[in-house]
Structures are given as structure tokens and as C-alpha cells.
Amino acid sequence: MSQTVLVVDDSKTMRDMVTFTLTGAGYQVVQAGDGKEAVGKLSNGSKPALVVTDLNMPEMDGLELIKEIRKMPALKFTPILMLTTESSDEKKAAGKAAGATGWIVKPFNPEQFLKILKKVLPA
């Protein structure tokens, strides 16, 4: 059975680009437009193998989302990748402290992105 990835970004173009890359590699994708919508989907019992999230989003940003996810016992160890234009070391440190697994600065290269996914996803 293919693994499911939750993709969170307020930009539809980005969600679709990530979805195109992931579905082409055999993953299933669930999308959310911001952190709040993502939390709503996760609260309904959805348990993705991986979360890919943007940082700056309305309603709830990526850092808040990570903190919320880490509070959920079933998702405590789920890998979370930040995919953002933000490149400052300060923000990366905040991401790490919140519980992110990795940080990818946009624009992402699909081939490289899939390699990273394989690295962080449980076998």
C-alpha cells in the first residue's frame, strides 16, 4: 500500500507541484491550505507517513502546526519537512526546536525532494 503524505501550503501552485511530484512517485497525497486546516484533517484520525509544510501561512503557520502535531501521540515521531522560501539560520533553528525533521528552501528540485523523502520516511 502506498504511503500518504500531508502537503500543507497556502499556495495552490505549490501544493499542486508537490502533489504532482509525489503522486508521480507512487505516494498518496492529502492537501491543506494552512496549519489550521491541516490540524483539522489530522484530528479526524488521518495518519500520514510524512508531513510537508510551508512556514508562512494564514490562520496557523508552519511552526505552530509542527508544535500541534508533536502534541498528538500518534504523530509524535512522524517526519515533518519544512518547504519554504525562508532561508535564515534563525528560522531553521526555530523549526528544529519545534520538532521539524528537515528544512528545504524553495524552489525544490523534484528528484532531490524524492531522495530526501526516502531518507526520512520509515521503511
Add this chain to the structure above:
Amino acid sequence: MHKRIAELEQTKYAWEQFASHAIPLIPVLTRQITTVIEQTEQAALDLMLKIRSVSERAQKQAAYDVSSAPVMDVKSQAEGLASDVSSIVMAMQFQDITKQKLEHVMQPLLQMKTYMESLVSNPTAPELAKSLNLLEEVERSYTMETERMAHRHAMEGREHVGVPVPSSAKEEDENVTLF
């Protein structure tokens, strides 16, 4: 009469304060918009190039007799196609990146509008000028290194030479951090 002169002086001061914040901001915003224009053009060119490459590969494959073609040829064509698609996906992300850059230009423009409206309705409020911190605020809003670089260059009055776009594998690796 003295009261009127004092009011006029306060108004002049408030507008001067506004100008002292707004004038240095304009070349910074102009530089940010220039980089957006360049990035959009670069993305369009990249897309055009890769679409042409995909089209050429498709024509070659249509002319191929796959059953008799060397395996290496078919494999290399497939790899080339995958690489072209990756480049297209990368180029298409310009929309999200340029959208954010333009939002960071819009924010100070809207602040300037609000400030000017306040000055027009209450020109003798000198405390207004103290609340204005346009350059610092716009600098804080940046998320991308290219924005910070364009800001620095504009502030230093450096000639615009274009914004570097990551292309090599090494630079791509630098965009990934695993904790």
C-alpha cells in the same frame, strides 16, 4: 498668528519625517520589483527551453523503433525526459516565490498610504513620525536571501547586476538541511 505658525511648522516636520523614511525606501522597493521581473523572465525562458527539449525528445521517440533501439538509448531518453520535467517543476515555482516578494513590497506601500492619510487628516500630530519605521519593517518581512541581498545592494547604491539563481547540484544541496 503664532499658533498658526507653530501648526505649520509641525505639519512641515511631520511631512519631512515621512519623506526621510519614504525616499530611501523607494529604491529598495524598485530593486525588489526588478528582481521579480528578472525572475519571472528567467522562469519563462527556462520553461520555454525545457518544453522545447521535451517536444524534441517526444519527436525522437515517435521516430524510434523501440524494439530494435539500443537499451541505453531508450534509458537515456527516459532519464532526459525526467530531468526536463524536474526543471519544469522547479521553474513553475516562480509563482509562489514572486508572489511573496511582491507581498513584501505591498506591505510598506500600504503603510505609507495609511501614514499619509493620517497626516492629511491630522497634520499636527508629531507622534505619527515616531511610529514610522518603514525600512526596518520591510527588512524584517524578508524571507529570502535574494530579497536581503537586493535590499543591501539598493541601500549601498550598488549597480544592479541581477540576482543569482541556484543551478548547480552543490547549490541545491545547500538548500536542504536535515536535523
